[in-house]
Amino acid sequence: MLADGHRERIVALLDEVRAALADVTLPTADQLFDVPTARAALDHSWTRVFAAATSAVGHGGVAANSAGLVALLGEIKQVDELLTAENLRSRDAAFGRVREALSTLRGCDSTATLVEQAAAAVCIAGFDRAILSRIENSAWITENVCVVRDQKWGEEILEIGRTNPQTLDGSIVETEMVRRKVGIVVHDVQGRPAVNRPIADASLSRSYTAVPLMTEGAVVGFVHADRYYQQRDVDGFDRQLLTLFAEGLGQALGRTTMLDRLSAIQVGFDHVAGALASAKSDRVRLGAAAPRSMGSMSVSFRGRAAHSGHDDRFPTGGEGTNLTRREIEVLRLMASGDTNGRIARRLVISEGTVKSHVKHILRKLGAANRAEAVSRWLGMEHDRPGRDG
DSSP states (O other), X not given: OOOHHHHHHHXXXXXXXXXXXXXXXXXXXXXXXXXXXXXXXXXXXXXXXHHHHHHHHHTTOOXXXXXXXXXXXXXXXXXXXXXXXXXXXXXXXXXXXXXXXXXXXXXXXXXXXXXXXXXXXXHHTTOSEEEEEEEETTEEEEEEEEETTOXXXXXXXXXXXXXXXXXXXXXXXXXXXXXXXXXXXXXXXXXXXXXXXXXXXXXXXXXXXXXXXXXXXXXXXXXXXXXXXXXOOOOHHHHHHHHHHHHHHXXXXXXXXXXXXXXXXXXXXXXXXXXXXXXXXXXXXXXXXXXTHHHHHHHHHHXXXXXXXXXXXXXXXXXXXXXXXHHHHHHHHHHTTOOHHHHHHHHTSOHHXXXXXXXXXXXXXXXXXXXXXXXXXXXXXXXXXXXXX
């Protein structure tokens, strides 16, 4: 925003120029919103005054008139220098707000918490409204919305975004962000066809900036923001600020994703530890009561299994455990805490195929969920032939 003192001085200067040149094309006071509009007015004034002064000197103009125009040029230069200094201070303050916004995300220990707080953090960085989205199977899906002055409006925009996912097929400008991995500034939102029309209609946005959210070099989502209540269009500097924020958010997302994986692995280990403890207790009870020949049967069965033609690196030998090699690969990545989307990228298959594999794995292992499937598989790996000598 333009400081009040500077705004008053610029308005007075424009009045002087208008009086000196009878120029009705100069901006009026209500057209000076911020530093860019003020600088544009000064540039226009400089051009007009300089042309008039040059013309007066070239045609033998009155010395007093020429001197007055030269004095105006000097004053325009002084005010322009003041604006430059103010712009630098404003930019420093803006970068400071981005740092402050990112600092609010340091305590997030899960991706869910990070997503919940990220949109509000964008507003702390100085924007009025923000949208955080994810990309899944080339679909743009809204995850969270923050409207600083109207929470209910934010909830309405969020619901509209979730119920109207947009396909990134080149028909909307956001597709370019995925391809080029750079941010955009979009003006005339209401009159532009290549935008997310449901969100544009619901938000009444005039202009917005959007940047890609990236982890490990891949675009996984978007961050959108505007300055709706400040009643000004966003510009290239706003895009720079949002890009800086998104870079920090991407780093935080990588950290929380790793924490989520570690948490999933810990859950799996806890399940396995409980299963192994239970199995050990059962073996102790059975060992005390079983006849001596049971051990021989067990050894004999293991011997036959070792030469049955099955690859003993994988759990086999039952209707519920005849996993394919690809299902084993999926299971191993599940055990590492990978999501379906990440598994798909690692194995270079579609996310739908991963979901199909997971469904088969749960059925074959008789598991109710992913954690139980991982637990059962790790337990079978522990007990498979050859592990205990």
